Amino acid sequence: MxxxxxxxxxxxxxxxxxxxxxxxxxxxxxxxxxxxxxxxxxxxxxxxxxxxxxxxxxxxxxxxxxxxxxxxxxxxxxxxxxxxxxxxxxxxxxARIRFLAAQPVFASDPAEFRFALSNDASSPRYEILLKHDEKETEAQDIPAGQSRVF
Incomplete structure (x- = not known):
């Protein structure tokens, strides 16, 4: 069931x-x-x-x-x-989240958005992922003072 x-x-x-x-x-x-x-x-x-x-x-x-x-x-x-x-x-x-870009799409096509997550802290951030509905990104570690693009 x-x-x-x-x-x-x-x-x-x-x-x-x-x-x-x-x-x-x-x-x-x-x-x-x-x-x-x-x-x-x-x-x-x-x-x-x-x-x-x-x-x-x-x-x-x-x-x-x-x-x-x-x-x-x-x-x-x-x-x-x-x-x-x-x-x-x-x-x-x-953490800081910034919107980067979106690719142009036609109506009813799925859109993809790019985000950057910045870590200004002195300690790393572990296993960060972004998720919306059923779609999710791969989990990433973000070292101190760096950023990653999702």
Whole structure:
């Protein structure tokens, strides 16, 4: 059984509402955007939602059976999820995204856009990729003081 079509409608609703909320919160974006703490949003993927539901089910099981080991594993995995989100946030904070170019296309043809991501920090940024719908770039590491084109 595939859950893809079932999860598509809520995912599209979440994306549309999140985009509208973000634009209302911070206004329209300029051509060059610096990612600060108010511009980074970590939204759950399908795997993230599955992880959250699994943690919740483990918590219910530990509560029902009064299992100390169940509580320990549940809170260990929850803490790991929070640490992963913090590392993701710190990896993106301070980066600059610039629009470079777009190739001309005909109507109904897919368009490709080029972006540059600059790292002005003194530490490298690991595994950065850009994604829109189902198309994504290859993940790249960005050394300190350099930029990469996506």
């Amino acid at each position: 595939r859950l893809g079509p079932v999860l598509t409608a809520p995912q599209q609703w979440l994306r549309a509402n999140a985009a509208a909320w973000a634009e209302k919160r911070q206004g329209p974006d300029a051509l060059g955007v610096a990612l600060d703490k108010r511009r980074i949003y970590i939204l759950p993927s399908r795997f993230g939602l599955a992880f959250g539901f699994t943690i919740f089910a483990m918590l219910l099981g530990a509560l029902n059976y009064g299992s100390s080991l169940g509580f320990a594993l549940t809170f260990l995995l929850s803490g790991l999820g929070i640490v992963i989100m913090r590392h993701c946030h710190y990896n993106l904070r301070g």
